[in-house]
Amino acid sequence: MTELLLNHLAGRWQAGHGEGTPLFDPVLGDELVRVSAEGLDLAEGFAFARHTGGAALRALTYGQRAALLQQVVQVLQAHRAEYEAISIANSGTVKADTAVDVDGALFTLGQYARWGAALSDANHLRDGEAVKLGKEPLFQSQHVQVPTPGVALFINAFNFPAWGLWEKAAPALLSGVPVIVKPATATAWLTQRMVHDVIEAGVLPPGALNIVCGSSAGLLDALQPFDVLSFTGSADTAALIRGHAAVARHSVRVNIEADSLNSALLLPEATPGSPAFDLLVREVVREMTVKAGQKCTAIRRIFVPQAVWGAAAEAIGAKLAKVSVGNPRNEAVRMGALVSRAQHASVLQGMDHLSSQARVLHDGRRTALVDADPAVAACVSPVLLGVDSPEAAEAADRVHDTEVFGPVATLLPYRDLAQAQALVQRGQGSLVASVYGEDAAALAGTALALAASHGRVHVVSPDVATAHSGHGNVMPQSLHGGPGRAGGGQELGGLRALDFYHRRAAIQAAGPVLAALQPQG
Template structure:
């Protein structure tokens, strides 16, 4: 077998190994299959290339252009999934494990691409929150904006997910407009190298947007600035060592950590063995113990059940685990493959021995188990190992020691408060799950354990068919956790993008804010045009373009006809005496929706044109009642424009309704789809 030299991609070129390279073993056969590392990498050159080549190229792109780039990357990677599957078997992962790592990583990138198009502007500035009025008359305003950091993101990834672990960090980083240097764990870096090769060869990425270090980073972290970010996944000890470096602390360099986590699952007190929830609980625990051979940062390490149900839980888990086939991960019959390396196997055995000081091993003998299609002696195989700790209140190790493999410990709780107390002994976790059909159980756990967990996953008979599982971080939701889990929040939709951007408070006049944010704000300059705005295409419309309508008087007959026609005979519109007793109304008033309907009649251009559809309105508020005899007029301004596809885009209009005295009676944002 040819020894693979895993290369680094640095400053636009592939660089091979040198004498400092470390060997990499197959998790299945134990044979040396690759080597990685080059101590002579020029980290100064890499950082300079990222900051001065990759950064400017990415920042020239809008969020939508970056989102389209992510989608193109994901689709191209998807064409090469089989190559990634084939090479990943040597890590000990099964085909089902590949679906989580490879397909999951590609799916994550696609979600960020979609969110970038839908939730971010087709611009280079992201507006964070609403405009703040800082003066009485609105001539001095405030707005928070987010812009890309001018540095580089250094991603230090773990061995267990060589594709997903890279892509879930890379997607929000590139969407933010920041270049990345990826440093995969050496044990599985050959898989990451292939994924990087595919992305580089696609030609989709700008030069300098992505680099990769196979092996050690050398002194790179000591060369970072306050415009750089370190995003780390791994052990708490390594995270502490890295983030506490004097240079990192002195320069306030952002450090996002996702680290050790003694995740838990609670069987609700309502989930007796005859309920669907009990079977679901057993299935979830079994799956989390055996997927990726338990090498998941979100795997269930601690299992809590009502004390009277512990015997039934132990019996059911032993039966379920006995059906797990351990063996060659390339064999379709295999349910659990090997750990990533002999050293990882040794580490799990050592941690399991520590747990054994407080808990009894009730299933899984590491010295006596069957491996199908492979050698237990040569490969890094272990059986699922289930422990039972009868005294979780006084135990220490079960709440502090993580055996990063197929190891879990079952523990009893007396009542729900006790369960929450025990779960929180983990001192911060990525996820805890609760299997219950009782909504009040879920609420109490959320209130009691929320502060200690980045994610709480509730499942029962109602959601089990569509749920994604305890251990599946989704790009829409925060992935991270407090305390022991590192304090970071990767992903979480656009929240994840913000790790790589700077939030800045902008203060100034309406024109200044409108120019910076490329979004019209009340009080900013208005543009008058001879043509009705509904006759002008998406691209022809200008931010701030304004249309002012004539007045329309509201009559009592209008109010009564609208009430009869719609069936809305609320007393404030029909009974003058009752309306006067209401502190909000002077007497009978017009319906709010009548005002909206009349407003549309005032500003709509009825002929066929670029406006394709009215898709809704946002932020509607009625500010002053309108009585019979009052008049209304409309002020319509183009607030913002967002491309949606190749044919049309969304126009957001700022709409105000005023009465005959120029007093504001209603305000909202109208959304239309306009042809290009």
């Protein structure tokens, strides 16, 4: 039997009972490792994290915790080659896509280390200035934020086993809150290896970083008041989490990132061959193919003026036709596999569902895979669907309601900008929309019109053609999350991310007492 990955709880490595669940190479079909959380004493593990790990972290200042994050970066950088090999084997990603995950994690950790260092020797965050509570400034109120004395439980998705951990853990650890991560089973190997390397390096205090691989059964039952829960996954699972008895009974603070039908919108003045038109085509193709379209932020719907719909379909299809798909170990391959055969079946089913209201404009599945057996490999080549009239775009409810988590997008025309904005908002709340054009006033107006229904609006004009960070790239400086069906959550956004791991309180006292509070660095 293959290796059974160990869990880490209560300050020690622990094997789950039973044979465990196997993880597979999604291209070759080989079994890689197994995971099991069966029989773990979760109550003991959570208590150790809260009381031992939490106390040790809170005894440090923000500056000291930032220094720990920088040490974590150094540990992970030393093992990067191993992480790349695991990612290729377990996630089926080409090297460039592995970099999005692994290097994105390192970059985010490094950013929070730098931001935390600027907080220096503070042990709380001052929220605004003191205000008087009467006519005289004798008695005042000062709002502060202090680390929550609980644990941060992360239940993560399969698509970013590296970044998905560290984009959450960086602000949590900087805040002084211990972490328990439950990675998605299909790609848990990379998360487990990273946690293993950091723990074995002795960088963090015992109990500060913990991992449970396998079933999530019992994890929510172990939550207590002051704990926080961050979940990335489907809207259906998110609804179950919000209604869980322990979450409701203890008023556990929850952050959700769920389904998202992200959009790309080309403004009316753009014409075929214009810089804005070409930028949209380039970004759509990139978003459809990076990580085989398995990104929560990937473009799913593309809105263009009716007059350029045909030209856009032709231009996007021509670029997609050049994308080679197959075994990521082959240097000729540009796009690797989905993470599993189950995900492969889900994507094909989703495409069939959308095809009842949209026709296929480009079908990459007609091209043979490179160095991969289609009967074994979880590879799906890019497919561009299309709806060819504004009236049909309004009627295509499946296109606006179904997220296919793979290399699939739908091209839709619009009559005017008002209709385009209304169609974008049919997504019921998304993580990101990108807007392409050249008129600054029109771009700004559209960005504001879409802001209420999106966590991020990415505006691309010719002057930032080579400088913008990309529609789907989540940068730690900007907010990540979205309203409505996207989950209503908020992550990152610089030091705003620390809000989730802190409790705000108003300290009402005489001026000298407030002055004696340890200053923010």
